[in-house]
Amino acid sequence: MAKIKEFEELTSWQEARKLVNLIYGLTNKDKFSSDFELKGQIRRSAISVMANIAEGFHRNSGKDFLRFLDYARASLAETTSHCYIALDQGYIEDKELNEIKELSDSVGKKINKFIRYLSD
Numbered sequence: 001m002a003k004i005k006e007f008e009e010l011t012s013w014q015e016a017r018k019l020v021n022l023i024y025g026l027t028n029k030d031k032f033s034s035d036f037e038l039k040g041q042i043r044r045s046a047i048s049v050m051a052n053i054a055e056g057f058h059r060n061s062g063k064d065f066l067r068f069l070d071y072a073r074a075s076l077a078e079t080t081s082h083c084y085i086a087l088d089q090g091y092i093e094d095k096e097l098n099e100i101k102e103l104s105d106s107v108g109k110k111i112n113k114f115i116r117y118l119s120d
Contacts (some may be wrong), residue, residue: 007057012110016034016050016072019103023079026100042082048075049107062118069118073111080104 023046026032027039044081049072056068083100086092092100 004095007054010053010057010114012069012072012107012114013050013053013057015107016046016053016076016102017106017111019076019079019100020046020050020102022100026086026096029091031068032086033090035089038082038085038089038091041085042079045075045078047081048072049079054109066115066118069115071110073115076104076111077110 002009008077019041023042025042032039052068052072052075056072059065059068080101083092083097085095087097
């Protein structure tokens with residue numbers, strides 16, 4: 001296995017980036033635009049997934065990296081929870097929530113797999 005040299009090579013980060021782009025696309029819709037608090041919060045939590053993976057990668061120890069991966073996982077859950085609020089408020093449709101959940105599940109599985117790898 002080749003050594004990963006940059007966080008951009010991490011599939012968990014790449015998938016988290018897709019999630020951020022999906023969230024931005026959905027929060028740019030007219031229905032979402034007037035709810036500044038939820039729009040900002042959901043964007044921040046999605047960005048946090050990506051950022052924590054990247055930041056953890058550049059920490060000095062595996063233990064620190066694991067901690068940041070755990071933060072990323074928590075931010076992922078926060079993002080999904082916010083999406084339920086968006087659904088309940090009529091900002092997104094069931095189909096869009098399912099797309100978010102599928103991508104979130106994919107990101108979460110990759111983070112969990114990475115955590116297991118680093119923990120061994």
